[in-house]
Amino acid sequence: MSADGALFLRIDGVDVDPSRPAIGAADRGFNYGDGVFRTVRLAAGRVPAWPRHAAKLASDLARLGLGPLDPAGIERDLAHLGARHPECIARITVTSGTSARGYLRSPDAALTTVVRATALPAWPAQRATAGIGLHLCTLRLAEQPALAGVKHLNRLEQVLARAEWNDGQDAGETQVATAEGLTLDAGGHAICGTMSNLFIVEGGRLATPDLSRCGVEGVQRGRILDWARANGIPATVEALPLARLHAADSLVVCNSVIGAWWVARFCGRRFMRPAWYDELAAALDRDA
C-alpha cells in the first residue's frame, strides 16, 4: 500500500507501483480537468451494475467530445483488481491524454485511463440504522448545461462545498453524524449532495432533482428510479425548491460507494426512515 492509501494502480492497462508518480505533467486531466471519472465499490471481486457504469463513462466522454471508450480494457483492469482485492473502492479516471500546451486538444491523442483502488471506508453501521445529518451548503452550483449531469474532473465546487463542515465523525451510538452536504442552484433548488444524488419521499412518492442545468447524474440515481418503478413506487424527476425538502417525509442520498443513506436530520428538523429503506439497500447491493 502506498503512503496515500492506494492498494492498486493501473494506467492504460499496465500495472504501476501505487507509491510512485504515475501521471504525466502534460496530461490534460491534470492541467485542465479534461476528463471524466467514476468511483465504484467492488464486492466479491465485481462491480455491481457494471454495464451502467461503462455506459455512463462512455456517454460522459461523448458529452465532452471524447472517445470512443474501450470498455474491455477497463474490464480487464477491474478483473485484475478484483482478483487481488475483491472488496475495495475503485476510481476509474479517463482523460483526454496529452496535447501541446493550450486548451486545444490533439486530434490524435490517446485517452489516459487510470484505475486506482483504495480500501473500503470504515463507515459506522449506524449510518444505515440511525441515519445521517445533512448539511445545507452555502455554496450554490453554477448552471452550465454543456456540462450538467456529467461526472467530469472539474470538481472545485464540490471541494469548496465539502470544506464547509467538518463534523463527519460519528461520535457515538446515539449521535447522528453530518456525513453529507446538500448543494442548491442559484435559484434555490436542491440539486445534489457533494458526492451523492438526492431523493425526497412525499406520501409514498419519490422525487429527485432535475439535473439538466447543473449536478451529476449518478448511476445509483438511475438504479433507484428503476427500482422504484419496478416496485410500484411513483418516482419523478423535477425541479425541487428547498421548501419541498423541508416539508418532505424522508430524504435519501445515494451513490455507488455508500449505496443509500437516509437523512435523520436536515436544517434542524428530524426526518423519518423510509419504510422500504432495507429493501432498497438490499436491491442496490445486488448486481443489477
Place this chain on the structure above:
Amino acid sequence: MSADGALFLRIDGVDVDPSRPAIGAADRGFNYGDGVFRTVRLAAGRVPAWPRHAAKLASDLARLGLGPLDPAGIERDLAHLGARHPECIARITVTSGTSARGYLRSPDAALTTVVRATALPAWPAQRATAGIGLHLCTLRLAEQPALAGVKHLNRLEQVLARAEWNDGQDAGETQVATAEGLTLDAGGHAICGTMSNLFIVEGGRLATPDLSRCGVEGVQRGRILDWARANGIPATVEALPLARLHAADSLVVCNSVIGAWWVARFCGRRFMRPAWYDELAAALDRDA
C-alpha cells in the same frame, strides 16, 4: 526534450525528467482540479512583472482556501529554468496536494508545485501587424462568484470553447487567422477569450469586462489597466453587452504569453488597429 514538448520539469523544488510520469495519481489537481496555475513567458531568463504573478498565485490559492504559498521556492525554480532556457514558456501549477479519497482536503497536506517549461510558440509576426480573427463562441460561461476571477484548474469550459474552431493556422501574409475565441456569460455579456482577457476601445476610451461572476482576471489585464491610467487613457471595468463590441472602434485580447493582439475581424466586421498598439506592446514587454 520530452515527447510532449517539455524542456524542463521541476516538482516541489526538485528537477524531474520531463519525459517520465511525475504527478501522483492521488494528487487532487489530477482528481478534482483542486489548484491554480499561471502561464508566463520568460525573456532573457526572467518573467516580466513577476511580483504580480506571485501575488496572483497567492490570492488565487487563498480564494480556494489554500496556502500560504512559498514564492521563494517558485522563484528558485524559475531561476534554474531561466539559466537553462532563457526564452521559453513556463506553466506554474500549484495544487492542494494529496488527501484520502474524497472531496475533503487533508488539513496537513503540503501543496504540490509544478514548474514545466515548453519552447516559445512560433506565432507569425503578422498577428501583431495584421491583427487576428476572433471567433464568437457558442458556449456560455457559467456564473460562479465563488470561483470568478481565479485561474483555477477547472478549465473544461475553455476546452469546450476552444474546440469550436480549428482555423488557427496563419495561411499567408494577407489572411487573418482566427487565433482566439470570445466567450459570453448566460446574459450575453462579453467576459473573456478562451485564454485571454478582452479590452474594447471606444472613442479613445478603454473598457474591460467585469469578472465578478465568471471569467479569469489575468495579470496582463491589470497591467493594461495600469498602463492606460498612467498614459491618460480613461479605462473602466464594467458589464459589456455584446452590442458594445459590435459598435467599438477596436478590440484587444491579452495574456502573459501573447502580450496583446488586436482584433482585425469579429462577427463579420473589420476593426481598427488601436493608434497606441505599438506603445502598449512595448510596455508589456518591459519588466514592470
